[in-house]
Amino acid sequence: MTDTGLADIEVTTLRGETTTFGALTDGKVALVVNVASRCGLAPQYEQLEALQKQYGDAGFTVVGFPSNQFLQELGSQDAIAEYCSATWGVTFPMTDKVRVNGKNAHPLYQALKQTPDDDGKAGRVTWNFEKFLVHPDGRVRRFRPRTVPDDPAIVSVIEEWTGSAPAA
Secondary structure (H helix, E strand, O other): HHHHHOOOOOEEEEEEEEEEEEHHHHOOEEEEEEEOOOOOOOOHHHHHHHHHHHHHHHHHEEEEEOOOOOOOOOHHHHHHHHHHHHHHOOOEEEEEOOOOOOOOOHHHHHHHOOOOOOOHHHHHHHOOOOOOEEOOOEEEEEEEOOOOOOOOOHHHHHHHHHHOOOOE
């Protein structure tokens, strides 16, 4: 299945710049994650950054979408940027805060939520740090929040889709 429509969806970066999802990911395999600084799952930032460093040169990027949908994100873009940089050393692209559920959900999440997880369940984002692995051709794989970013199920798809060899 090919869905080039994802690339055309408008996003705003954490710095307030308007772009598209396709321009932000630059034709790379992207791991889209709704992040929240005050969430108990926030230590996943460390694994997300490790994936960025390991596979970034192989056609992969993480894209963080801060969301206060579950009332655990900091108030301002500056506070989010400072927290992610100072606490976790985040270098991957981040967007402005978005809603992931409901009638005002960001258009990218409206599209991504149609993808079922490996158990066949689509629909609402259940919590912070839900992950969507997006291929530039529109293929999407969905992983729930408690699936850690470096889980073999995620890593194997990154390696398959980027054509990168497993780490030695």
